[in-house]
Amino acid sequence: MRPDLVEILRCPVCRGELQLTAKTTERGEIIEGTLHCPKCPEDYPIQDGIPDLLPPDERD
Numbered sequence: 001m002r003p004d005l006v007e008i009l010r011c012p013v014c015r016g017e018l019q020l021t022a023k024t025t026e027r028g029e030i031i032e033g034t035l036h037c038p039k040c041p042e043d044y045p046i047q048d049g050i051p052d053l054l055p056p057d058e059r060d
Contacts, residue, residue: 010043013055
């Protein structure tokens with residue numbers, strides 16, 4: 001995931017802005033990390049460069 005995408009992404013639950021925490025980066029892309037909504041508060045994982053923005057009750 002490109003870090004600048006966090007500017008356009010919103011929380012699927014409350015439409016709040018998300019905060020990015022990168023754990024692993026590669027060539028400027030975030031491979032693993034978390035998108036956090038301080039409004040809800042919910043966390044959305046980033047794995048293999050793909051953010052999982054499904055609402056918490058719809059995740060595996």
